[in-house]
Amino acid sequence: MPRKIIKDRAIVEDSFTLVSEPGQLPANGDILVDIAILDDLQSELANRDGKVGIKVTGDVEPELLASHLDNLDLIAIEFPVFRDGRGYSLARILRDRLGYRGELRACGDVLRDQLFYMQRCGFNSFEPRDDRCIEDALNGLSDFTVTYQADALEKRPIYQRRP
Amino acid sequence: MYAYTEYDQQLLNERVAQYRNQTERFLAGKLTDEEFLALRLQNGLYVQRHAPMLRVAIPYGMLNSAQVRVLAEISRDFDKGYAHFSTRQNIQYNWPALELVPDILEKLASVQMHAIQTSGNCIRNVTTDQFAGVATDELEDPRPWCEIIRQWSTFHPEFAYLPRKFKIAVNASESDRAAIKFHDIGVEIVKDAAGQTAFDIWVGGGLGRTPIVAEKVAEALPPKYLLSYLEAVLRVYNRYGRRDNKYKARIKILVKALGVEAFREKVEAEWAHMKDSEMDLPEAEVARMQAFFPAPAYATLADNPAELVEQRAANPGFDAWVKRNCTAHKQAGYMAVTLSLKATAVAPGDVTTEELFAIADLADQYSFGEIRSTHKQNVVLADVRQDQLFELWGKLKELGFATANIGCLTDVICCPGGDFCSLANAKSIPIAEQIQRQFDDLDYLYDLGDIELNISGCMNACGHHHIGNIGILGVDKKGEEYYQVSLGGCSGRDAKVGKIIGPSFFENDIAGVITKIIDVYVEKRIEGESFLSTYERVGMDPFKERVYAA
Numbered sequence: 001m002p003r004k005i006i007k008d009r010a011i012v013e014d015s016f017t018l019v020s021e022p023g024q025l026p027a028n029g030d031i032l033v034d035i036a037i038l039d040d041l042q043s044e045l046a047n048r049d050g051k052v053g054i055k056v057t058g059d060v061e062p063e064l065l066a067s068h069l070d071n072l073d074l075i076a077i078e079f080p081v082f083r084d085g086r087g088y089s090l091a092r093i094l095r096d097r098l099g100y101r102g103e104l105r106a107c108g109d110v111l112r113d114q115l116f117y118m119q120r121c122g123f124n125s126f127e128p129r130d131d132r133c134i135e136d137a138l139n140g141l142s143d144f145t146v147t148y149q150a151d152a153l154e155k156r157p158i159y160q161r162r163p
Numbered sequence: 164m165y166a167y168t169e170y171d172q173q174l175l176n177e178r179v180a181q182y183r184n185q186t187e188r189f190l191a192g193k194l195t196d197e198e199f200l201a202l203r204l205q206n207g208l209y210v211q212r213h214a215p216m217l218r219v220a221i222p223y224g225m226l227n228s229a230q231v232r233v234l235a236e237i238s239r240d241f242d243k244g245y246a247h248f249s250t251r252q253n254i255q256y257n258w259p260a261l262e263l264v265p266d267i268l269e270k271l272a273s274v275q276m277h278a279i280q281t282s283g284n285c286i287r288n289v290t291t292d293q294f295a296g297v298a299t300d301e302l303e304d305p306r307p308w309c310e311i312i313r314q315w316s317t318f319h320p321e322f323a324y325l326p327r328k329f330k331i332a333v334n335a336s337e338s339d340r341a342a343i344k345f346h347d348i349g350v351e352i353v354k355d356a357a358g359q360t361a362f363d364i365w366v367g368g369g370l371g372r373t374p375i376v377a378e379k380v381a382e383a384l385p386p387k388y389l390l391s392y393l394e395a396v397l398r399v400y401n402r403y404g405r406r407d408n409k410y411k412a413r414i415k416i417l418v419k420a421l422g423v424e425a426f427r428e429k430v431e432a433e434w435a436h437m438k439d440s441e442m443d444l445p446e447a448e449v450a451r452m453q454a455f456f457p458a459p460a461y462a463t464l465a466d467n468p469a470e471l472v473e474q475r476a477a478n479p480g481f482d483a484w485v486k487r488n489c490t491a492h493k494q495a496g497y498m499a500v501t502l503s504l505k506a507t508a509v510a511p512g513d514v515t516t517e518e519l520f521a522i523a524d525l526a527d528q529y530s531f532g533e534i535r536s537t538h539k540q541n542v543v544l545a546d547v548r549q550d551q552l553f554e555l556w557g558k559l560k561e562l563g564f565a566t567a568n569i570g571c572l573t574d575v576i577c578c579p580g581g582d583f584c585s586l587a588n589a590k591s592i593p594i595a596e597q598i599q600r601q602f603d604d605l606d607y608l609y610d611l612g613d614i615e616l617n618i619s620g621c622m623n624a625c626g627h628h629h630i631g632n633i634g635i636l637g638v639d640k641k642g643e644e645y646y647q648v649s650l651g652g653c654s655g656r657d658a659k660v661g662k663i664i665g666p667s668f669f670e671n672d673i674a675g676v677i678t679k680i681i682d683v684y685v686e687k688r689i690e691g692e693s694f695l696s697t698y699e700r701v702g703m704d705p706f707k708e709r710v711y712a713a
Contacts, residue, residue, distance in 0.1 A: 059402075083201055083284070085324025089401045092321055097436050113185060113194075113202055120320035136193075143181045146174045148314045151321075156441050157390070158314060159448035163170055 004134050006115075007103070007125040009141055011134055014127070016053055016074060032076055035060065038068070053103070058086030062093040069100050077123075079108040088121045095122035095152040115140035122152030164225045164533060165310045165455045167275045174318070175272045178279060182206055183265035190262060205323065207253075207281030208264055209585075216583070217256045217264060218281040219271060223291045223309040223333070224252035226534040228523040230274045235519035241267050246519065248504060248512040250576055250625055251330070252290050252536045253281055257583055279317060284325045286316035286397070291333045292340040293537040296456060297499050297545045299491050302352050303360060305335040307452035308389070311444065312350070315390050322397050326404035327412035329397070330369075337656070342538065344368045344377045344658035345630060347414045348396060355383040362389055366396060366426070367418030370624035374660040375415045378423040380430060387443040388434075394442065395434035399426070459531040459546055464496020466549065474553040481556050483605065484567040489552065496549050500530075502542040502564040503574065507599035509563070510592045511577040512540030521562050529555050539576055541569065571608040572616050572681070573599045576627050580620030580637065581644070587620035589637025589644035594618050594673055601674035602681075611681065614694045615654070630654040632695045633680060634661045635673065644670055650680070650706060651698050664707055679709045 002013040016032040019025055022040045030051040033041060038054055045052055053074025056065070065075070075094060077087040087106065094100040105125040106118050115126055119141055128137040150157040167175070182202075189199040207218035219234070226234075234254060238246045241263055242256045249255055259267060271277055280287055289312045296304040312331060316322075322329070332341040335352035343349025349365035361383040368377030384392055400414045403421075418426045475482040489498040502522065504512050514522070522542060526534045529551055530544035537543060542564075547555060559565035568574050575598065578584065580591030595618055602608055617631030621638075628634035634649040645667040652661030668676050681694075683706050688697045698706070 082198070083324050084406060085284075085322070085326075085401055086406075088321045088324065089398050092398075111198060113198070114324075117318075117320040117323050144174065144177045144318070146170055146177070147320075148174075148317055149319055150440075150442055158170070159445060159451075160441050162168075 003127070005105070005125055005127050006134065006138055006141075009138070011138065016051070018055065030073070032074060035065075053105075055107070056090075058084060058088075058090050060090065062090060062098060065094070066098055069094075069098060069102075072100075072102055074103040074105060074125075075100065076105040076107045076127075079106060079110060079114075082109040082111050082114055088117065091118070091121040091123055092152055110137075112137040112140035116143045120147065120149075120151040120153060164227060164306070165222070165452075172272075172275070175275070175277055178277065178318075179265065179268045179272050182268055186262065186265050201283065201324075203261075203264075204283035205280055205285055206264070206268075206283075207278035208261070209282060210261075214258045215261050215264070217259045217267065217278060218249065219254050219256070219276060219278050220281045220288045221252050221254060221276075221536050222313050223289055223295070223306055224293055224536045224538075225306065226536065227274075228526045228532045228534065230276055231519055231523040231526070231534055233270060233274045233276070235516050235523065237267055237270060238514075238519060239516040245513055245515045247510070247579060248514065248536050248540045248542065250512075250538050250540060250578070250627055251288060252293075252538055253288055254536065255579075257579070282328075283323075284327050284329075285323050286319060286325075286329045286331065289313055289316065289331045289333060290341055290346075290538060292336055293501075293535045293541075293543045294340065294490060294499055294545065295335070295535075296458075297492050297494070297497075298336050298340075299493055300337040301335045302354060303335055304453070304456055305333045305352055306456045307449065308350065308352065309333050310452050310455065311390070311448070312393070315393070319397075321394075322401060325397075325401055326406045327409060327414075329400070329414065331393075339654075339656045339658075340538075342627075342630065342654040342658070345370055345374075345627075345654060346377065347400075348393065349377050350389070353383060355385075360386055362386070362392075364392060364396070367415040367423075368658070369413050369415045370627060370629050371413065372410050372622045373413075373415065374624070374629040375419065376658045376660065377415075378418060380423060380427045386449060387445075388438055390444060391437040391440070391442040392430075392434055395430045395437055398433050399429045403429070458494070459533075461494045461497065461546070462548065464548065464550070466495050468496065468550045471549050471552060478553075480567070481553060483609065484556055484565055485552060487567040487571065487609070488565070488569045489547075492546070494546070497546055498549055498552065499543055499545045500547045500552070500555065500559075501537070501569045502544065502559060503566040503568055504541050504564070505568055505574050505599070506563050506566045507573070507603065508596055510579070510582075511575050511595050514542075518562060518564075521558075522564075525555065525558060539574065541574070567605060568608060570613045570615075572602050572611060572614045572633075572677075573608060574615075575599070576615070576617040576631065578619050578625035580618075580626075584620060584625075586623055587637065588622075588639035589620050589646065589670075591618045591620040591626060591635075591637055594635060594637075594646065594670070597674045598677055601678060611684070612693055615652075616677070617652070627654065628652075629660045630658070631661065632698070633677065638667055640667070646670065646673055648673075648676060648680075648710075650703060651695065653695060662703060664703065665711060676710050680706050683709050 051073035364381040365377035581587040619626035630652040649661035
């Protein structure tokens with residue numbers, strides 16, 4: 001059964017299959033490729049139908065991803081532990097600086113109480129941890145209706161948009 | 164002072180609801196201890212030796228009397244009748260029940276207060292000079308800039324899970340009462356070549372296990388770039404700060420590892436993408452913030468009115484108090500009064516419920532209803548008429564707040580220590596008391612002049628022992644409490660980390676050790692020389708020889 005994720009504030013089925021080793025490439029369907037094996041798969045990916053995403057960790061240098069962005073449908077940033085905040089900065093650089101507009105997903109140790117900040121940093125999809133209720137996690141996207149800073153969704157800080 | 168708009172209040176109300184829900188889910192077993200830990204810490208809630216400790220934010224030390232009354236009510240209704248001013252201008256409760264914290268937050272929110280980001284690996288409460296806006300040596304009022312930084316740092320979505328805590332202080336005065344060079348970021352207000360307000364940005368200062376004086380990374384930064392530059396520094400830290408070892412995770416370690424030049428290059432590369440955007444601060448926003456900090460409705464008065472001169476002549480105790488506890492003021496006829504929370508046998512920084520109510524009343528009566536907390540754990544009434552000082556002094560004496568020891572050896576900075584804190588290796592409050600009892604002769608203290616003595620119960624250095632002229636650090640040796648003494652630290656413009664004098668001392672010997680150190684100072688000093696200057700001239704050896712002499 002495909003796993004459920006949150007995407008664009010709704011619970012949907014994940015169409016992507018994770019590929020962590022070169023031999024695992026399925027014949028068809030959407031695939032999420034670990035960045036470690038992306039170069040090995042370049043030629044096979046070019047001749048294949050289906051969407052392609054890459055999976056990275058928060059410490060990856062965004063410039064390394066820049067040349068791939070046009071060909072990617074999904075970038076999944078893994079949080080090894082929810083306290084590791086590097087993925088937030090990476091997400092903002094991908095959105096704000098490199099102009100990535102595809103799906104940006106948080107995976108790994110993803111919990112309800114971090115989703116609001118993640119959303120503001122540019123994530124639009126989330127894989128909440130397996131042992132947690134995804135419906136409950138969805139509520140985390142609506143903790144606040146007001147914010148002070150500029151972020152990936154709202155370019156104007158509060159002082160450019162005072163009510 | 165800053166007054167919330169509906170927007171600010173809505174944010175705070177939503178925060179209370181969010182935290183209430185988080186607490187409920189924790190109590191229902193839906194959040195693990197570890198998951199809730201990060202959430203409660205970002206809300207200032209520690210689990211301590213006896214009970215949780217809740218740290219409430221006092222943004223850059225500013226309070227009004229209504230807020231102080233609510234702090235008093237909380238100490239009465241949710242605590243054991245007292246509260247504690249911390250070394251970062253905040254206030255702490257040592258006995259709240261975890262499940263009642265949402266109710267406390269709701270009460271705080273009713274007077275525009277909160278506990279947001281008072282702990283945890285995020286941007287903490289911004290601090291500044293307790294005499295902001297009234298000091299005679301200040302370039303301009305730093306508080307509007309503090310509020311701008313406060314709003315930018317509150318619930319910043321990118322910087323809630325930093326490698327470690329992050330403290331920002333702002334200074335606008337010649338003497339630097341905010342110790343900015345010992346902060347993760349120190350913002351110094353300067354004037355550029357054209358006489359316009361600008362900022363020098365200092366990064367990588369800090370205390371703890373590795374005390375380091377900050378380095379200057381930007382000079383004369385134009386105001387419109389303040390927030391984009393801070394954001395660039397934070398982003399570089401968030402991405403490259405160490406996360407493998409909590410003792411090496413502060414930004415000071417990153418700045419040291421890269422070197423300040425390489426660190427600056429990284430920040431500027433990041434900043435190049437952020438500046439000249441909608442993040443730039445419009446002049447209208449700065450003016451809007453400045454309008455929240457107008458001069459109060461001062462009366463037209465002259466300095467040193469006749470009655471004050473007579474009262475000082477007739478009452479040596481009052482005269483001494485004016486000299487030590489009252490500070491010169493921008494406005495003729497006024498002074499800033501520091502209430503000493505350092506009476507002997509009272510834990511430094513502690514206040515009772517009744518005392519908090521009394522402080523609120525005094526603020527209404529004598530100081531336009533405003534109160535400030537200081538990083539030295541005292542309380543300031545910043546705008547008192549000189550012709551009312553005598554009357555105020557009388558009331559402060561009754562309350563026990565008139566100990567005329569501000570800046571003296573007994574105006575000790577002291578963390579809660581082993582009596583309360585679960586991190587501490589040793590007690591600190593009884594050490595402060597021991598020293599205060601030993602040096603109970605005020606005339607002798609005045610003769611000694613300004614001496615900063617700081618005590619921490621562990622390496623985390625909440626009592627700022629590294630930057631005391633005399634620093635005392637509690638250490639644990641095989642289960643016994645010992646104390647290491649350092650000399651020569653300084654928190655101001657000539658910031659320095661003190662040097663350890665030698666092997667540590669037994670608890671009961673501390674007052675005797677401090678007495679020997681002071682004796683050496685008195686013998687060696689040249690007329691008018693401060694303790695710190697004498698130490699710098701004669702060096703460590705004479706002190707060392709005396710304290711370890713058989």
